[in-house]
Amino acid sequence: MVQSDLKKFFTYSFFLGILILPLVGFATTTFDAPRAFTVWGVFVAILAFGLIIKVIRHSGGYKNLSDSLAPIHKQIKDKLTAVPAKYYILALLAFAVIYPMATNRYLVDVGITCLIYIVLGLGLNIVVGLAGLLDLGYIAFYAVGAYSYSLLNLNFGIPFWFCIPIGIAFGCIAGCIIGYPTLKMRGDYLAIVTMGFGEIIRLMLNNWDKLTAGPNGLYGMAKPALVYPSITDGGLTWVTFHLKSLEALYFLALAIAVLTVVGVRRLDRSRIGRAWVAIREDEVAAELSGVPTMWLKLLAYALGASFASVVGGFFAAKLSYTNPNFFIFMESCIVLCIVVLGGVGSTPGVIVAAVILSAVPEIFRELQNYRMLAFGAAMAAMMVLRPEGLIPATRRKRELHAAEQHQHEES
Amino acid sequence: MAELLLKNITMKFGGLLAVDNLDLEVPSGKILSLIGPNGAGKTTVFNLITGVYKPTEGTITYNGKTLNGLHSNKVVSRGIARTFQNIRLFNSMTVLENVQVGLHCRTKSGAIRALLNTPFLVREEKEIEDKAMAVLEFLGLESFRNDYASNLDYGNQRRLEIARALATKPGTLLLDEPAAGMNPKETADLMDLILKIRDTGLDIFLVEHDMRLVMGISDMITVLDYGQKIAEGTPKEIQNNETVIEAYLGSGGKK
Ligand SMILES: Nc1ncnc2c1ncn2[C@@H]1O[C@H](COP(=O)(O)OP(=O)(O)OP(=O)(O)O)[C@@H](O)[C@H]1O
Numbered sequence: 001m002v003q004s005d006l007k008k009f010f011t012y013s014f015f016l017g018i019l020i021l022p023l024v025g026f027a028t029t030t031f032d033a034p035r036a037f038t039v040w041g042v043f044v045a046i047l048a049f050g051l052i053i054k055v056i057r058h059s060g061g062y063k064n065l066s067d068s069l070a071p072i073h074k075q076i077k078d079k080l081t082a083v084p085a086k087y088y089i090l091a092l093l094a095f096a097v098i099y100p101m102a103t104n105r106y107l108v109d110v111g112i113t114c115l116i117y118i119v120l121g122l123g124l125n126i127v128v129g130l131a132g133l134l135d136l137g138y139i140a141f142y143a144v145g146a147y148s149y150s151l152l153n154l155n156f157g158i159p160f161w162f163c164i165p166i167g168i169a170f171g172c173i174a175g176c177i178i179g180y181p182t183l184k185m186r187g188d189y190l191a192i193v194t195m196g197f198g199e200i201i202r203l204m205l206n207n208w209d210k211l212t213a214g215p216n217g218l219y220g221m222a223k224p225a226l227v228y229p230s231i232t233d234g235g236l237t238w239v240t241f242h243l244k245s246l247e248a249l250y251f252l253a254l255a256i257a258v259l260t261v262v263g264v265r266r267l268d269r270s271r272i273g274r275a276w277v278a279i280r281e282d283e284v285a286a287e288l289s290g291v292p293t294m295w296l297k298l299l300a301y302a303l304g305a306s307f308a309s310v311v312g313g314f315f316a317a318k319l320s321y322t323n324p325n326f327f328i329f330m331e332s333c334i335v336l337c338i339v340v341l342g343g344v345g346s347t348p349g350v351i352v353a354a355v356i357l358s359a360v361p362e363i364f365r366e367l368q369n370y371r372m373l374a375f376g377a378a379m380a381a382m383m384v385l386r387p388e389g390l391i392p393a394t395r396r397k398r399e400l401h402a403a404e405q406h407q408h409e410e411s
Numbered sequence: 412m413a414e415l416l417l418k419n420i421t422m423k424f425g426g427l428l429a430v431d432n433l434d435l436e437v438p439s440g441k442i443l444s445l446i447g448p449n450g451a452g453k454t455t456v457f458n459l460i461t462g463v464y465k466p467t468e469g470t471i472t473y474n475g476k477t478l479n480g481l482h483s484n485k486v487v488s489r490g491i492a493r494t495f496q497n498i499r500l501f502n503s504m505t506v507l508e509n510v511q512v513g514l515h516c517r518t519k520s521g522a523i524r525a526l527l528n529t530p531f532l533v534r535e536e537k538e539i540e541d542k543a544m545a546v547l548e549f550l551g552l553e554s555f556r557n558d559y560a561s562n563l564d565y566g567n568q569r570r571l572e573i574a575r576a577l578a579t580k581p582g583t584l585l586l587d588e589p590a591a592g593m594n595p596k597e598t599a600d601l602m603d604l605i606l607k608i609r610d611t612g613l614d615i616f617l618v619e620h621d622m623r624l625v626m627g628i629s630d631m632i633t634v635l636d637y638g639q640k641i642a643e644g645t646p647k648e649i650q651n652n653e654t655v656i657e658a659y660l661g662s663g664g665k666k
């Protein structure tokens with residue numbers, strides 16, 4: 001057993017070397033040996049770590065260790081769960097409100113990015129986590145939102161708040177366009193088609209110069225504005241307050257995120273949410289229990305798309321700028337990473353993962369080129385060590401562990 | 412009036428004739444059993460009725476209206492519910508949630524109502540829970556309400572499937588080998604349960620290999636062999652039917 005693991009370790013290290021050394025080493029025309037070997041070294045170290053864990057597990061050491069840690073683990077867990085969930089939520093909200101006042105502009109900006117990813121993650125979670133449909137082109141709906149707002153605002157001067165419902169409608173339509181032809185597809189096929197759809201949207205935005213200004217992008221959209229009545233000596237007047245400051249935009253993003261959390265949670269607990277989970281579990285049984293599976297899958301796409309569209313409109317308004325390169329395939333991957341890393345179907349998990357995935361790249365700015373590599377490694381590690389995600393949804397956890405048990409019984 | 416009526420139903424899978432020109436009628440308020448050797452086409456008949464397969468030929472009507480071409484979920488909302496030969500529960504959902512899914516086709520609040528948490532939705536969700544609990548109580552599963560479906564023992568999983576089907580408020584219940592894998596005690600309980608369900612006014616269409624169960628509760632029996640109806644009658648008539656005995660012995664012994 002250990003021998004075959006060792007063999008695996010060496011083969012993987014070797015092939016990683018073949019991949020990484022030239023890829024990383026030839027940044028320019030000359031071979032940068034120290035850099036290449038450092039990166040390779042990191043990966044080999046990760047593999048070695050995995051090997052060591054495996055060996056310890058097999059020798060029974062791990063079991064002893066985890067057994068001795070179990071009571072402590074349980075104690076911590078009991079303490080944590082003894083506090084009602086609402087205190088955590090209140091604490092988190094309080095933190096989110098104080099955050100922009102206690103930090104600098106740069107961090108507020110990171111905070112906004114993070115909130116956007118939370119909304120995207122939760123929206124995709126409807127499609128992937130609840131209804132069990134894989135979507136690799138999710139960012140296209142974000143693009144639809146961004147461009148809906150940009151075009152409507154630039155061409156017709158429609159204000160932000162009116163563009164949002166229109167953007168939602170466009171998002172729904174786009175969701176149905178991608179959803180309808182894929183209703184009968186599953187797994188890999190669905191992944192490929194949705195990925196293609198994402199790219200089609202991006203390429204369309206890139207090439208439809210007349211409408212979208214192509215790769216130059218659109219700029220000059222108005223910021224969202226609050227309009228409220230005010231009493232001055234002239235009587236009642238309407239005051240327009242443009243949300244120009246980063247803090248104001250942060251609070252708008254926070255409001256969108258909070259509404260999304262509430263909305264997704266309500267959906268999850270309604271008959272619609274149950275029907276989605278039923279479809280994920282066994283589509284045939286769901287259909288034969290009276291659930292209109294086609295319609296509900298379409299609804300999942302449309303609703304997921306709506307959330308992305310709202311936050312896409314916000315994104316365009318915040319920057320007053322948008323261009324097709326914001327919506328590359330990698331973005332879809334990041335959102336999917338957030339869902340998988342956090343725990344498919346789990347709202348708190350998605351929030352935590354969104355925070356991690358938007359904060360970590362900022363912390364390790366120098367490593368930007370290896371971002372994809374790191375994501376890939378993180379995902380692979382996650383799949384092996386904790387497939388249910390950081391904060392698993394109770395349902396999902398059961399599902400995976402039942403499968404595991406099944407395997408044990410079979411083998 | 413006959414509720415569920417199959418006329419000249421034929422089903423071909425490529426060259427295989429799974430159901431051959433079958434006429435069948437599930438009488439109102441009665442228990443009709445469909446028996447036959449393995450591979451006779453019994454499950455296929457269920458799949459045809461519930462819209463999983465489209466018949467190559469023939470018509471299926473329910474309460475005078477045709478079911479041909481309907482999506483399965485529409486067949487269910489018309490009033491035909493079924494269980495599966497291989498248990499198909501939503502394993503990571505609780506017992507209660509499984510039954511609540513069955514109520515989907517009898518309730519109507521959509522995504523907008525859910526997002527806004529309207530009073531209508533709140534009321535309906537309460538109603539869904541109450542009705543689901545009532546079904547669980549009818550089947551004696553109420554104490555398992557918060558258990559995961561996969562944690563139930565075999566007999567109770569079969570019961571839960573029936574519960575989920577009953578939650579759709581059917582007029583006709585199709586049961587595909589509900590006693591498979593049950594011990595004698597569980598089978599006896601199941602027998603009482605099926606009679607109890609019939610007494611609430613449902614028509615029951617039963618596919619089953621357990622002859623004691625079939626002979627004990629059926630009002631009528633239809634025998635299928637290689638997709639063809641070879642006999643029809645009361646349990647007594649079927650027991651003494653030469654063709655039937657031959658079909659069973661010919662295909663590897665009586666069960
Ligand atoms: N989807 C399908 N494609 C091809 N052949 C099928 C399909 N479904 C069923 N069959 C075939 O049709 C025939 C009847 O199958 P069916 O499952 O209806 O038998 P059954 O009477 O339910 O048998 P059992 O008692 O074993 O459940 C079998 O020969 C089977 O292989």
Ligand SMILES: [Mg+2]
Nearest residue numbers: 453454455496
């Ligand atoms: Mg069968």
